[in-house]
Amino acid sequence: STLHPGETTVEAINYTIADDFAERILTSCRDVLYPGGNQHSLDSMCGRPYDQCTKEAFMQY
Numbered sequence: 429s430t431l432h433p434g435e436t437t438v439e440a441i442n443y444t445i446a447d448d449f450a451e452r453i454l455t456s457c458r459d460v461l462y463p464g465g466n467q468h469s470l471d472s473m474c475g476r477p478y479d480q481c482t483k484e485a486f487m488q489y
Contacts, residue, residue, distance in 0.1 A: 450483040457486075 431437075458478070460469040470478035475489040 445487055447483070450487050454481065454483045454486050 454470075457470055457473065458468075461467065462469060468478035470481050470486070473489065474481035474486045476485055
């Protein structure tokens with residue numbers, strides 16, 4: 429590492445998330461609204477409108 433000479437820097441991590449786990453996370457967020465507004469939280473957490481959010485899009489965003 430140039431910031432910390434003599435130390436190892438992790439540059440990438442590959443991981444796998446089970447489909448049912450990703451689906452449960454998405455489902456638990458599906459109806460969450462921003463406080464004080466009528467906008468779904470998924471609108472800013474998925475990269476597409478909440479009603480078009482898929483578990484794949486949600487996990488990749």
